[in-house]
Amino acid sequence: MNFQDLFPVLNHSTYLNTAYSGILSKPLLEWRNKHDVEYLNEGSNFRVNQATITEDLRRKLAEIYQAENIFLTPNFSFGFNTLLNGLDQNHRFLLLKEDYPSLAYPVKTLGFEFTEVDIDINLEQNIIKAIEDFKPTAFAFSMVQYISGYKLSEDFIKKIKQTYPQILLMADGTQFCGTTPFNFKQSGLDALISSGYKWLLSGFGNGFTLLSEQLIGELYQDRVNKKLPTAPFLIGKSHLDMCFEPGHLDTLNFGSLYHSLNFLQSTGFVQIEKSNQLLCQKARLEFYKRGLLPVWMTERESQSTIISLPLEEKLVQKLAGANILCSARGAGTRFSFHFYNTEDDLQKLLDVLDGKS
Template identity: 60%
Template structure:
């Protein structure tokens, strides 16, 4: 499969963790969509509404969630806030330190009780100790940390759910989904929420919510006591879709997600995982040898496609001059590798870091 990304001719693009890129084929699909809208108006919109069902089913097919437990939202932040608004305020949250603000801030601002756990080589032990002492009802975390690239251990998530079945596990999948094979129903998670504009390469304005049956039962309990509207155009809605999908869903943005899932599915998420892990592990070893990635990050079973380097401004300026795109995050400079990155991209980076370019 040959996807064309013109930006790769201009830059060494190590910035998918900031924004995924758009292929020319997707841009063409989007243009055709809007041309059809211009020509057809409401006729086109009515005929294209089946696309919303298609993208929901596509998410289910690729990521193993139940169709009736899968909702479409415009982005992670919106989906997560909708989830939080449906929870009883007596819930107690366990969070990771330096968590993505869109995860931590709404929990704090809504007045939930919470406790932070430090991220280090003993993270799993830290979480278990905090569960025993703090007695949380929900653990909320990014599947991949946006600054460091630290990835949660898949086996540990499943073990947590088995050991503490009443503990609800909520993951932000934005920096995760699209990098590896994944089956929600087998993951141990009770919710995975994310945006499609990064690793799913789907542009902006689309995202997803996948829920377990247990989480479905735990949210919007009072809403479920109210009769649903009888209007014919809402006949497909249930109580939770009235909350997560309260208005119209844009067929351009969600159609883009659908098309990108088709493209990535043809490529295969197993292929994407193998390709990105091989290159990311090469990069991690090379950066560790230069003192830019800590030793303990190398020994983890599950590793992400993101890493952060502590660089001074002079070195950052050299990366910019060499047209290597990356992002300042926290105290470091963040890089990331998707399937369109190559060893040549990595070598470009290393040459600049070594002062050879």
Template identity: 40%
Template sequence: MDKIKREFPILRKCTYLNTAVFGPLYDALIDWRQEHDLDALLHGSDMWDQTLKTLSDTREKIGHFFNCNAENVSLVYNFSLGMNLLLEGLQSKKNVLLLENDYPSVNWPFESRKFKCTTLGLTTDLEERVEEAVKKNNIDVFAFSIVQWLDGFLIDLEFIKRLKRANPDLLIIADGTQFCGAMSFDFKTSGIDVLGVSGYKWLLSGYGNGFMLFADNLENELKVPATGFNAANGNFGNKETMALAKKMEPGHLSSLNFGSLKFSLDFLDSIGLDRINQQNLNLSKKVKESLGSMGLLQEHVVARDFHSTIFNIKGDEKLFNTLLNNDIMCSMRGEGIRISFHFYNGIDDLEHLMKVLKTKS
């Protein structure tokens, strides 16, 4: 792990607890990006065939990494863009269930299109209340972030499987931006119909790349009107026969951006996703115990058996500045201070955080 940590220059200058804002870049990725741009400089349009291969390889890699058929993978520049394209293909008469204070790019696209929205606040028994709301309000669509951006609340994915089995016509749309790359995930068995992800956080891929995964047989449910020559693979004959996933790619895509995503998925694979998953589960447990013992976490977080590696601790701007002054990189979010751990963080990072917090308590 020490060798891996040396790949990240930012880790040498601070205690980096801010992956929920931006996953730091690392030396090997920068080397690849520089080589890519040098090839573009020297070869110009001759790179086109290599660009097409890079994009195809990226779809294949995403499909393998998250267990989704490559033909059901869309490359999008970020989750927000993909979500808005997607909802243009969904009838606004649908009844939608959302979570209160979820990431704005999950909730706002539904609200701006005048869907009939029901919103649930986060509580310890959220899953039970979701199940009740689906039945009571005749919900057609449940849209949510797997991990909540403000406090790291992690929805029970086993519950999502059960919910889908009990309500096969329920369209389940999830944002995995604060989840994918931090913990293991199998899309085909998840019960989720559409998963959207931006790659610049836990997938460590920099800005401008993301993806959407689609379950089979959503063509009738999601009649996305987006179109373009790239969606037709540059073939006039494909104008009327584009698959749903391709409609989300109407224009040309950047081999630098999406090649970076593939490179980082390969990088995470080389470390081992099981190893990353276990490291983050261990970190989550230890951080929760440490912060909970100081009374710094919300009750709906403390009372649950599982959590992500994102936490929101009780504190004001004065405490926030104290953390920054002690070289702890974090963020003000909601009513507190958000910290986030990834596999390259160790117990030493937690100990440093706790030392500063105890000094100020």
């Protein structure tokens, strides 16, 4: 497949910046234009005719992620804050140092007791030790670290849940969802919350929250027996619906997520993962040869699609001059590879790193 025909930005840029923002496809733009033209011409009738979009999206998310309790939220931050606001304040949180601010900040400022674990070569051992010492009731973390690209393996997450079933496992999937197949029901997670604008290529303003039955049993218990609204258009909504999905849902944004999920599903999540991992492993080996990565970063079994390199500012400016799109994050420069990237993209990057262009 010629992805340059689908994603015009690839025609003039070496796009290694999906971790910052996914890119827009021509088919999605065409759908969005059609959506708004219909709204322009139909007014209120348009909303009636588009009522199935959100339910179609729920069914698609259930199919792809094998989940039952699905809430449509505009981004990770909204979903996670809504979740935290519904928890008892006695929960004790385990966090990872330098995790995504929208994950760490609300835990710290809402008054929960917490401790943090260093992210290094011994991360998994650090987590187990912290669980044994601090005895948290909740562990909130990003599946993939936005700065370093460090990824917790799915097997390790399952092991935590099997060993410590009482701990609520809450994950930010924004740098993860869209890169690999994933079965929420079998994952051990109690919450997977994701924005859609990165690896899901859905534009801004859409995302989702998946919850386990165990976690649902702890959320907004003060509202369970309270009377729900009786307005006809709210009939059938639960107290959690009223918390996670207050007000009207945007058919443009959530329709965009539905459209992109269909595209990614037709491309094949297994094929996407294979393509991503082959290119990223090749990139890591090349970076290691140039002294830009430690050997242990090339040998980890569980790898993400994000790689951070310690580059001097002069070299970063050369990358910008070569129209190679990447991001400064933490103390490094972050490169992220998705299925539409090629070995030619990697070679262009290596040529700049080697001073050849």
